[in-house]
Amino acid sequence: MxxxxxxxxxxxxxxxxxxxxxxxxxxxxxxxxxxxxxxxxxxxxxxxxxxxxxxxxxxxxxxxxxxxxxxxxxxxxxxxxxxxxxxxxxxxxxxxxxxxxxxxxxxxxxxxxxxxxxxxxxxxxxxxxxxxxxxxxxxxxxxxxxxxxxxxxxxxxxxxxxxxxxxxxxxxxxxxxxxxxxxxxxxxxxxxxxxxxxxxxxxxxxxxxxxxxxxxxxxxxxxxxxxxxxxxxxxxxxxxxxxxxxxxxxxxxxxxxxxxxxxxxxxxxxxxxxxxxxxxxxxxxxxxxxxxxxxxxxxxPILIGTTTEEHRLFLSSAELAAVPWWKLLLVRWYLKIPRAAAAAVRRAFPGANAGDVLGTLLLDLYMRKPAAELAAARPTKTWVYEFAWPSPVRELRAAHAVEIEFAFDNLCGRDESVPVALAGRDAPQALADEMHAAWVGFIKAGEPGWAPYGKERLTRVFDTVSATVPLRRADVVDALPSA
Structure with missing residues (x-):
């Protein structure tokens, strides 16, 4: 029974x-x-x-x-x-x-x-x-x-x-x-x-x-x-x-x-x-x-994306500032990353130090470029996003994993018993509402709320004011070799 x-x-x-x-x-x-x-x-x-x-x-x-x-x-x-x-x-x-x-x-x-x-x-x-x-x-x-x-x-x-x-x-x-x-x-x-x-x-x-x-x-x-x-x-x-x-x-x-x-x-x-x-x-x-x-x-159907500054979870601002320019050149040579890719990063992030340029190149090489290539190969069944909201915690900005609190609608910083939350104490609830609704919409019906990637390379950028735009920093992605 x-x-x-x-x-x-x-x-x-x-x-x-x-x-x-x-x-x-x-x-x-x-x-x-x-x-x-x-x-x-x-x-x-x-x-x-x-x-x-x-x-x-x-x-x-x-x-x-x-x-x-x-x-x-x-x-x-x-x-x-x-x-x-x-x-x-x-x-x-x-x-x-x-x-x-x-x-x-x-x-x-x-x-x-x-x-x-x-x-x-x-x-x-x-x-x-x-x-x-x-x-x-x-x-x-x-x-x-x-x-x-x-x-x-x-x-x-x-x-x-x-x-x-x-x-x-x-x-x-x-x-x-x-x-x-x-x-x-x-x-x-x-x-x-x-x-x-x-x-x-x-x-x-x-x-x-x-x-x-x-x-x-x-x-x-x-x-x-x-x-x-x-x-x-x-x-x-x-x-x-x-x-x-x-x-x-x-x-x-x-x-x-x-x-x-x-x-x-x-x-x-x-x-x-x-x-x-x-x-x-x-x-x-x-x-x-x-x-x-x-x-x-x-x-x-696949929903796939990255954050704007993935690398900043793994290294502090001080550690990034301490990276010498010769190390950037050495890693670029070893991974066959062309000068054009590094130049495109510097254009996108004016004043970026060698650590930030290197971190951006590495994470774009291993995460963002593969996601874009996958979406381009199957454009009608793939939705792409970029999480861009800058967290103030330890100068993380839009670092790796910051988006999880928003996708789950679990802004942990609102709970004072949580010692440190990646999004901080005053993260925007409206962005969590928006991103979580997109995830739920995709889970229920395969529709996150914006158009698939397609020829226009459309990407939903989640930020304080979100927008659907062509792939940002496409010149970086296009200049990088396939991993």
């Missing part, structure tokens, strides 16, 4: 008990979608979760993937990141609208958090899905394996295990979301930064693309790398620890030991030092084609 209690839902693994919030929205936290990926399951694809008897309390956040806190200047604004101990890290969360679902069910959005594939969690305050549920969307957020647990390149282990986790979570949504009032045929996959990388990769795979109706990709590189390139973080730590790059050898080292060793290697480095970061690897089984090419051949 079906339960009449809206906080009690039957999944195929067992009953889950959620919470009815004051708004009427129902929230279910820490629902396992796969077994704990440790012990015999470590560096193996996600395994089925065991069924349980009776009710499972899903009222508290579940364990987060092992990780360390941010260090350096980025820690000034991304500090005290929440972590929850425990091994059952392959869990997800669901927010359900208060009202009974319409015929066919509510549209669904699945959020994949960012963090360079080695940090992050769904329980970060800004990722609360309540406002999407308030507006008639079933919201799902997921955890997945991070760092070496999810993206090591080891003999005897499958590649891209964090991606396989996300795929397993997406399959869980297809199988179970109907019980929560969601429509499995109206699922939008959404991610920012590393979460956008995983979103693009899931679209590039035929098996997971079939489970997605639409996708939102925020500030993300789109290229997967050859195995040797993706193996660089693994190779660096293997050398430091003096062990072979095999799953059997690495199982002797617990996650904390690996994290501590990684931390020692990263000490004092920045994004301008060429530090090898975790990346998805091209692989016949888990990712046979790079998303930057595969997504050009599919017809899934």
């Amino acid at each position: 079906e339960s009449t209690d809206p906080t009690l839902v039957a999944t195929t693994a067992g009953l889950v008990r959620g919470t009815a919030l004051a708004s009427g929205v129902r929230r279910f936290l820490n629902i396992p979608y796969a077994a704990a990926p440790f012990g015999e399951h470590r560096w193996r694809p996600p395994q089925p979760v065991s069924a349980w008897q009776g009710e499972r309390a899903c009222t508290e956040w579940g364990p987060t993937s092992p990780q360390t806190q941010y260090t350096g200047s980025i820690a000034e604004v991304l500090k005290d990141m929440p972590t929850v101990p425990g091994e059952d890290v392959l869990n997800l969360n669901v927010w359900v609208p208060a009202a009974a679902p319409p015929p066919g069910g509510y549209p669904v959005v699945v959020w994949v958090h960012g963090g360079a594939l080695e940090r992050g969690a769904a329980c970060i305050r800004v990722y609360d899905g309540g406002n999407f549920a308030r507006d008639g969307v079933v919201f799902v957020s997921i955890h997945y394996r991070l760092g070496f647990e999810g993206f090591a390149v080891l003999e005897g282990a499958d590649l891209n295990l964090g991606l396989e986790d996300a795929a397993a979570a997406l399959r869980w949504v297809a199988a179970e979301i109907g019980a929560f009032g969601g429509n499995k045929d109206q699922v939008t996959l959404m991610g920012e930064s590393a979460g956008g990388v995983l979103t693009a990769a899931l679209l590039a795979r035929a098996d997971t693309r079939a489970l997605v109706a639409r996708a939102i990709i925020q500030s993300a590189p789109l290229a997967a790398k050859e195995r040797a390139e993706a193996a660089k973080p693994t190779a660096e730590l293997t050398k430091a620890l003096g062990i072979p790059a095999t799953a059997d050898a690495w199982r002797a080292h617990d996650p904390v030991a690996l994290l501590e060793a990684r931390g020692r290697l990263l000490a004092g480095r920045s994004i301008l030092d060429g530090t090898p970061g975790f990346q998805l690897a091209l692989d016949p089984g888990s990712l046979p084609a790079s998303p930057d090419t595969a997504l050009r051949r599919i017809d899934t």
Whole structure:
């Protein structure tokens, strides 16, 4: 007999008990979608979760993937990141609208958090899905394996295990979301930064693309790398620890030991030092084609964009001012970035120092140009945005991740218990209303409120006064080489 209690839902693994919030929205936290990926399951694809008897309390956040806190200047604004101990890290969360679902069910959005594939969690305050549920969307957020647990390149282990986790979570949504009032045929996959990388990769795979109706990709590189390139973080730590790059050898080292060793290697480095970061690897089984090419051949509607000054999250103004001009020239030479691109950046940002010019070139090369090229290759199914509102916090301006608070309609600075919010204490609610409405419109009907990219290269610029205009700083994008 079906339960009449809206906080009690039957999944195929067992009953889950959620919470009815004051708004009427129902929230279910820490629902396992796969077994704990440790012990015999470590560096193996996600395994089925065991069924349980009776009710499972899903009222508290579940364990987060092992990780360390941010260090350096980025820690000034991304500090005290929440972590929850425990091994059952392959869990997800669901927010359900208060009202009974319409015929066919509510549209669904699945959020994949960012963090360079080695940090992050769904329980970060800004990722609360309540406002999407308030507006008639079933919201799902997921955890997945991070760092070496999810993206090591080891003999005897499958590649891209964090991606396989996300795929397993997406399959869980297809199988179970109907019980929560969601429509499995109206699922939008959404991610920012590393979460956008995983979103693009899931679209590039035929098996997971079939489970997605639409996708939102925020500030993300789109290229997967050859195995040797993706193996660089693994190779660096293997050398430091003096062990072979095999799953059997690495199982002797617990996650904390690996994290501590990684931390020692990263000490004092920045994004301008060429530090090898975790990346998805091209692989016949888990990712046979790079998303930057595969997504050009599919017809899934995509909303994609970047922020105006992505790089300013990663380096403070003082650090940017300390970058010498010779370093800009060296990086330009190494990456084959032409003088015309640097000149175009200086025209767009008069008085920019070498650090800002270099940061803009790098993030435009890896994020903005791929997004523009993708949109140009499939202009009738792609909507492009640029987030341009300048945050006053630590002179972030329109930095990487600032837009998330607006897209979620979660201006965290209004909550005095939040120590630092990227958008600050007085961020414009009207811009959050506008941007969140665009995201909800796309999730519900594939219409964010402006025209697709097309020949005019139309882009929605979100700012204090927003506008739809041809791609800004197109001369920078056009002058950059393809990444």
